[in-house]
Amino acid sequence: MAPRVLISDSLSPAAVAIFQERGVAVDVKPGLDKDELARIIGDYDGLAIRSATKVTAKLLEGASRLKVVGRAGIGVDNVDIPAATAKGVIVMNTPFGNSITTAEHAIALMFAVARQIPAADASTQAGQWEKNRFMGVEITGKTLGVIGCGNIGAIVAERALGLRMRVIAFDPFLSPERALDLGVEKVELDDLLARADFITLHTPMTAQTKNILSAEALAKTRKGVRIINCARGGLVDEVALRAALDSGHVAGAGFDVFTVEPAKENPLFGHPNVVCTPHLGASTTEAQENVALQVAEQMSDYLIRGAITNAINFPSITAEEAPKLKPFIALAEKLGSFAGQLTETDIKEVRITYEGGVAGLKIKALTAAAIAGLLRPALQDVNVVSAPIVAKERGIVVEETTRAAEGDFESLITLEVVTEQMTRSISGTVFHDGKPRMVAIKGIKVDAEFAPSMIYVTNEDKPGFIGRFASLLGNAGVNIATFALGRDAQGGSAIALVEVDGEVPADVLGQIPALPGVKQAKALRF
Ligand SMILES: NC(=O)C1=CN([C@@H]2O[C@H](COP(=O)(O)OP(=O)(O)OC[C@H]3O[C@@H](n4cnc5c(N)ncnc54)[C@H](O)[C@@H]3O)[C@@H](O)[C@H]2O)C=CC1
Numbered sequence: 001m002a003p004r005v006l007i008s009d010s011l012s013p014a015a016v017a018i019f020q021e022r023g024v025a026v027d028v029k030p031g032l033d034k035d036e037l038a039r040i041i042g043d044y045d046g047l048a049i050r051s052a053t054k055v056t057a058k059l060l061e062g063a064s065r066l067k068v069v070g071r072a073g074i075g076v077d078n079v080d081i082p083a084a085t086a087k088g089v090i091v092m093n094t095p096f097g098n099s100i101t102t103a104e105h106a107i108a109l110m111f112a113v114a115r116q117i118p119a120a121d122a123s124t125q126a127g128q129w130e131k132n133r134f135m136g137v138e139i140t141g142k143t144l145g146v147i148g149c150g151n152i153g154a155i156v157a158e159r160a161l162g163l164r165m166r167v168i169a170f171d172p173f174l175s176p177e178r179a180l181d182l183g184v185e186k187v188e189l190d191d192l193l194a195r196a197d198f199i200t201l202h203t204p205m206t207a208q209t210k211n212i213l214s215a216e217a218l219a220k221t222r223k224g225v226r227i228i229n230c231a232r233g234g235l236v237d238e239v240a241l242r243a244a245l246d247s248g249h250v251a252g253a254g255f256d257v258f259t260v261e262p263a264k265e266n267p268l269f270g271h272p273n274v275v276c277t278p279h280l281g282a283s284t285t286e287a288q289e290n291v292a293l294q295v296a297e298q299m300s301d302y303l304i305r306g307a308i309t310n311a312i313n314f315p316s317i318t319a320e321e322a323p324k325l326k327p328f329i330a331l332a333e334k335l336g337s338f339a340g341q342l343t344e345t346d347i348k349e350v351r352i353t354y355e356g357g358v359a360g361l362k363i364k365a366l367t368a369a370a371i372a373g374l375l376r377p378a379l380q381d382v383n384v385v386s387a388p389i390v391a392k393e394r395g396i397v398v399e400e401t402t403r404a405a406e407g408d409f410e411s412l413i414t415l416e417v418v419t420e421q422m423t424r425s426i427s428g429t430v431f432h433d434g435k436p437r438m439v440a441i442k443g444i445k446v447d448a449e450f451a452p453s454m455i456y457v458t459n460e461d462k463p464g465f466i467g468r469f470a471s472l473l474g475n476a477g478v479n480i481a482t483f484a485l486g487r488d489a490q491g492g493s494a495i496a497l498v499e500v501d502g503e504v505p506a507d508v509l510g511q512i513p514a515l516p517g518v519k520q521a522k523a524l525r526f
């Protein structure tokens with residue numbers, strides 16, 4: 001069945017065309033309320049949104065088929081990422097498609113505030129020729145303080161330098177080299193507040209940036225400062241800003257985003273030196289076309305080919321990599337599952353070694369799959385997307401090693417799971433038939449595929465075991481499909497991996513350890 005996508009915000013029609021070309025069925029229903037959306041979300045594999053749709057944990061609860069949320073734009077603060085991750089839903093955005101447009105809007109607001117253009121326009125068109133009422137300020141030679149100098153902040157900085165402004169930037173993640181490259185001076189926040197004639201915000205909304213321009217921060221700004229916010233409402237304390245505008249400390253503000261949107265009322269509204277737009281930062285024909293095309297391509301690539309681009313909660317996988325990775329993802333997950341089904345105590349550490357060809361693939365994705373397989377016997381809800389986070393939360397140390405092929409296999413994955421009691425290890429590969437198989441357990445060579453129902457036995461390598469074991473199963477009516485054996489040395493430790501038809505009855509399993517020389521018997525399911 002073709003994957004089905006819902007577009008729940010106003011996207012350029014370019015998106016629909018791309019989905020359809022790529023074989024994805026698409027419904028366009030912008031403006032649904034949250035209950036209507038919750039009612040239908042269960043029918044979709046993908047959800048394409050802008051900033052209006054709120055993807056909450058509650059909505060995700062009913063999204064049983066959902067595999068991907070695509071944000072046609074940058075900010076994903078309207079998506080509950082941890083909840084999506086826990087459900088295995090990939091969240092992707094289009095990190096560059098609207099950045100020039102948004103930077104231009106910040107510059108536009110800066111001019112609009114500096115020259116009071118909206119108020120002057122309204123007055124002029126009302127027939128009042130108030131030439132003396134509107135006295136602006138020049139931008140040339142002024143200092144612009146950029147808070148958040150990422151993609152958009154950097155474009156704003158470039159444009160501002162072209163306007164002959166001096167640009168200072170506060171961004172803890174801005175490297176001195178990048179600052180030098182951009183021609184901006186990297187400063188601390190307090191320094192920026194004390195020096196800027198204009199302040200423009202370009203950070204995402206996070207716990208650290210929320211209220212970054214608080215009443216306290218605003219009090220540290222220069223008298224006569226003008227503040228532009230084209231990033232997110234809530235980065236600036238709107239009540240405190242209004243008070244600072246009323247007192248005349250802040251000379252003007254240009255706001256595109258508000259703490260509550262749609263903003264039908266707001267503390268800033270009505271002040272003569274405030275210019276507002278209704279979250280139009282990304283609203284140009286060019287930007288909307290860019291983000292719609294890009295999100296539709298990315299979502300289709302994922303749904304049809306398994307390629308992942310610009311995901312917030314998973315490593316990228318190209319369309320070329322995806323088919324190569326697929327059998328190894330299955331292998332990693334099954335190796336993890338093998339170890340997980342045998343592990344009954346707390347896992348301390350997981351070491352994964354990738355040898356040969358597989359070491360050149362996206363090992364982060366393989367590790368995530370191995371951990372998902374490992375943890376699933378204990379935590380049913382864990383998935384490939386959430387596994388690394390779940391492991392981290394549980395204090396499990398994950399170590400990855402890559403190296404050239406050393407043994408008989410072109411590609412080999414070895415998983416070692418360390419618990420309080422022991423270290424368990426299993427290696428596997430994928431042969432040319434694309435099927436994953438186990439090739440070593442505890443360093444003992446075997447050759448077995450992963451079958452739906454298996455029995456794993458460890459025993460002493462003594463004559464007579466195989467006959468007694470096969471008779472026990474045969475007498476109980478359990479049919480053996482395949483039988484794989486391995487041992488470390490003659491008379492040493494041996495293992496048996498037996499594929500059987502159907503479930504292994506618990507009483508039959510219970511009798512295996514009573515056979516002479518048997519140390520352990522476990523039913524496994526793959
Ligand atoms: N008004 C609108 O329509 C639009 C608004 N936006 C908003 O603009 C934001 C920025 O977009 P981009 O520049 O593309 O993102 P980006 O990720 O390229 O840049 C964000 C920058 O903020 C910095 N940052 C993070 N935490 C910080 C902190 N505590 N203090 C100072 N800097 C910090 C980061 O280091 C990064 O350099 C988006 O997150 C989105 O919320 C984006 C597009 C349109």
Ligand SMILES: O=C(O)C(=O)COP(=O)(O)O
Pocket residue numbers: 050051052072073074075076098279280281282283
């Ligand atoms: O891309 C972003 O972060 C934006 O804020 C743009 O929002 P929008 O898609 O115009 O609702």
